[in-house]
Amino acid sequence: MKKWQLKKLSTGEALNEPQxxxxxxxxxxxxxxxxxxxxxxxxxxxxxxxWFEVDVPEPVVDIKKIVDDQIAHFLAxxxxxxxxxxxxxxxxxxxxxxxxxxxxxxxxxxxxYPNEVFWPTRPE
Numbered sequence: 001m002k003k004w005q006l007k008k009l010s011t012g013e014a015l016n017e018p019q020x021x022x023x024x025x026x027x028x029x030x031x032x033x034x035x036x037x038x039x040x041x042x043x044x045x046x047x048x049x050x051w052f053e054v055d056v057p058e059p060v061v062d063i064k065k066i067v068d069d070q071i072a073h074f075l076a077x078x079x080x081x082x083x084x085x086x087x088x089x090x091x092x093x094x095x096x097x098x099x100x101x102x103x104x105x106x107x108x109x110x111x112x113y114p115n116e117v118f119w120p121t122r123p124e
Contacts (some may be wrong), residue, residue: 003029003056009040009048067107067114074104074122081123096123 003018036042038051061113080086081097103120110116 001058002053004038004051005054007050007052009050015049018054021051063121064114067117071104071107075101078104078122093123 004021005011005018006015008015041047041049041051046112078097078101081089082094086094100120100123107113107117107119110118
């Protein structure tokens, strides 16, 4: 993935993290569609500075963490539904929520986890 980084021309030192150019960069620099003047900003009163296009690796997506976080969220969200003092439920409703929570906890036991996740149906 390509990003832009401001560097000191004399040393090559990066002065910021790689980033996208602002949407209005053409107006800021007065470039009218030309990127070739970004590498030396002396014309804009910034001697020894320039913007350079750099390769940045694609961010690594930790699918296991995403799925684990989602499981934890659903478990926390459903906890009040299995509380012993929840008098607004029938025994069958409470049992359905307990089964749902059990299925959530068993998701990591799937041999294809986390690449294949079978989400249980949330009780009404």
